[in-house]
Amino acid sequence: MTETYTLKIRRYDPESGSAAYWEEFGVDLPPERSVLDGILQARDRQDGSIAIRCSCQAAICGSCGVRINGKSRLACNTKIGLAAEAAPNGAIVVEPMGNMPVLKDLIVDMDAVHWKKVQRVVPWLLPEGDPPEREYIVDPESMIDVTQAMACIHCGVCVSACLSMEVDPDFIGPAALAKAYRFVGDPRDAHAEDRLLDLAEDPHGIYDCTHCFACVEVCPKDVAPMNQIMRLRRRATGDYGIKDANNGYGHEKAFTDLIHKYGWLSEAQLLPKSYGDGSLIRAQLKPAAVRELAAKFPTIVRGLASGKVSPKTALIHHKLRDQDEIRRIYDEVESKDDRLELNLYIIGEDGSEEGEAAGSGGGAEEGAMAEGGQES
Amino acid sequence: MKLAYWPGCVSRGFTPELHGAMAAVAPKLGLELVQLDRANCCGAGVIAEHNQELVDTLNARTFALAQSVDGAAGMVNICSTCQGAQSECQERLDADAAYRAHINEHLEPEGLEYEKGGAWWNKNFLWLLVEEIGLDVLRDRVVRPLEGLRVGPFYGCYIVRPTRRLGFEFYPERDRYLEMVIEACGAEPVQYAGSHKCCGFPIVTLHRENSLRQAGRHMADALDAGADCVVTPCPLCHLNLDLQQPEARPFVERDLGMPVLHLPQLVGLALGLDIKDLGLHRHVVKTDPVQEKVAALAGAA
Numbered sequence A: 001m002t003e004t005y006t007l008k009i010r011r012y013d014p015e016s017g018s019a020a021y022w023e024e025f026g027v028d029l030p031p032e033r034s035v036l037d038g039i040l041q042a043r044d045r046q047d048g049s050i051a052i053r054c055s056c057q058a059a060i061c062g063s064c065g066v067r068i069n070g071k072s073r074l075a076c077n078t079k080i081g082l083a084a085e086a087a088p089n090g091a092i093v094v095e096p097m098g099n100m101p102v103l104k105d106l107i108v109d110m111d112a113v114h115w116k117k118v119q120r121v122v123p124w125l126l127p128e129g130d131p132p133e134r135e136y137i138v139d140p141e142s143m144i145d146v147t148q149a150m151a152c153i154h155c156g157v158c159v160s161a162c163l164s165m166e167v168d169p170d171f172i173g174p175a176a177l178a179k180a181y182r183f184v185g186d187p188r189d190a191h192a193e194d195r196l197l198d199l200a201e202d203p204h205g206i207y208d209c210t211h212c213f214a215c216v217e218v219c220p221k222d223v224a225p226m227n228q229i230m231r232l233r234r235r236a237t238g239d240y241g242i243k244d245a246n247n248g249y250g251h252e253k254a255f256t257d258l259i260h261k262y263g264w265l266s267e268a269q270l271l272p273k274s275y276g277d278g279s280l281i282r283a284q285l286k287p288a289a290v291r292e293l294a295a296k297f298p299t300i301v302r303g304l305a306s307g308k309v310s311p312k313t314a315l316i317h318h319k320l321r322d323q324d325e326i327r328r329i330y331d332e333v334e335s336k337d338d339r340l341e342l343n344l345y346i347i348g349e350d351g352s353e354e355g356e357a358a359g360s361g362g363g364a365e366e367g368a369m370a371e372g373g374q375e376s
Numbered sequence B: 001m002k003l004a005y006w007p008g009c010v011s012r013g014f015t016p017e018l019h020g021a022m023a024a025v026a027p028k029l030g031l032e033l034v035q036l037d038r039a040n041c042c043g044a045g046v047i048a049e050h051n052q053e054l055v056d057t058l059n060a061r062t063f064a065l066a067q068s069v070d071g072a073a074g075m076v077n078i079c080s081t082c083q084g085a086q087s088e089c090q091e092r093l094d095a096d097a098a099y100r101a102h103i104n105e106h107l108e109p110e111g112l113e114y115e116k117g118g119a120w121w122n123k124n125f126l127w128l129l130v131e132e133i134g135l136d137v138l139r140d141r142v143v144r145p146l147e148g149l150r151v152g153p154f155y156g157c158y159i160v161r162p163t164r165r166l167g168f169e170f171y172p173e174r175d176r177y178l179e180m181v182i183e184a185c186g187a188e189p190v191q192y193a194g195s196h197k198c199c200g201f202p203i204v205t206l207h208r209e210n211s212l213r214q215a216g217r218h219m220a221d222a223l224d225a226g227a228d229c230v231v232t233p234c235p236l237c238h239l240n241l242d243l244q245q246p247e248a249r250p251f252v253e254r255d256l257g258m259p260v261l262h263l264p265q266l267v268g269l270a271l272g273l274d275i276k277d278l279g280l281h282r283h284v285v286k287t288d289p290v291q292e293k294v295a296a297l298a299g300a301a
Ligand code: SF4
Pocket: A151, A152, A153, A154, A155, A156, A157, A158, A159, A174, A175, A178, A218, A219, A220, A221, A222, A223, A224, A225
């Protein structure tokens, strides 16, 4: 059944010399049609100058990213009826994506931001040595491992939503870093370590992600860019021991070591240890660490002065009653050669509850992926 | 209602006023909290970044300890970050029987086991208030409606994203609960740009400037929207928004002075509890404007 909806579209034409403004359009569509259908109808019937980019209308080409009621989305896979339910005051608010300059109306400059950042991570394979006579042979597990990152359609929706980019336009960002994992995780690539070193040392690289889940929430293809960034960090620290100048390594090491030792966190110890690659002693010796700590000092003093932190909390941390159990678990898990990861993207939300065992912990660690799907 | 209670690390470290406020509020709401003293840190996303099997095991252990509390309706936490980090592990544990069995093997020596849950749940105090206690009950118990107090909600990322993992399918209004609780307390919710954004805490040691710029911006936005204070269910957000607020100042180039309350403190004020018992005097950013408004209410009553 056809209904009438109101679209409140943000209009902007740089050539006109005037500022951006809002304009409302009434459209008639069944609720299951898309917001994109609504925009196209308004353009056809009312104002041919509305600018929007689109092609496939099936969430494949990645060209129709916009913000609908403040949320970054593809216009073509957002149902207009649902958008209307979520709309403030009944009008569906449609704006261009965030974190990218607007070219006209709903079209943003993807080249200036998204594609530039993708270029930044060297988005092609860098194999070494002579190519094999025939095709490269890669075991299925390692390709399954990167399929999630490969599902990206480069719509820029995650870039639009990214909260680190909002305060730091230089942040490499979710889509490009997910792309980086696609090559770091590819066994044919010979430069995983160089890539990781580069992304770990860049102040706008993997350690500039504020872990806000915004990209995970909005990605129409379930790429979960943040998870790929965490995997980059895991490889950088765990596999290559890269001690970066951003303290990414130190922070992770200090945190995990403290829980190993005490079972629960002591912020007062976390800070100094973070700046010393996880070591309290080194933190006193590294000039950069001393500088950082000095910058931190007022914070801790203020905590003490406000009465919220007692010197006792700041300086003395006690172990949990069952700390031996925590240590045993650490040792059991960390003594393994391979990390076990269960990726719900691969096995599906309900996993193998009824079906085959995944990641049963036997010989094949990372087994959840290996067993999740053989064809790829 | 009897509950297994996971206070988290930060509420017993750098935000002890939160722990105290929760202890004061619980009896007023008829909650019996059985604190999980043996349970461990949730990992706050960092252990997950380091090793997934490890963090899943550590949190399965916490769940198992909570499940063994006799007669408890479920588990309650007072930290958005604990909620999110634990929900992430629970999602994996619940998704796959073989994986769950494997993780449980690590708990066997301790005689513990995480059982996939039927009716068992782990809820932040915010969710508990709305879903288990009920806003009607809360309204009934309010003895000091916080009339005229303008409060900006600040959720913390971990409790609002990703919606799919956090049960929004069943509780679609979980991203509006703070506003609802603020209203139930008689105060006025204030809309501003940052309410559902990131406080910046996760990168405060990794990229300090970007971290504090986030914190500063949100507090400035709340200020511009006319908020008297901000309220958060997350002590990690509190660290960046309150403890670090003076540090954020240079990055937004303006005075802020925005008081940041913990959720149990706001509820406690409405329940008539004393400022001191709620630890409002132990903040870095002075809560005087809030205290004065509350005192004026008491005077009028
Ligand atoms: S990661 Fe997802 S949201 Fe980001 S560009 Fe790729 S498909 Fe779009």
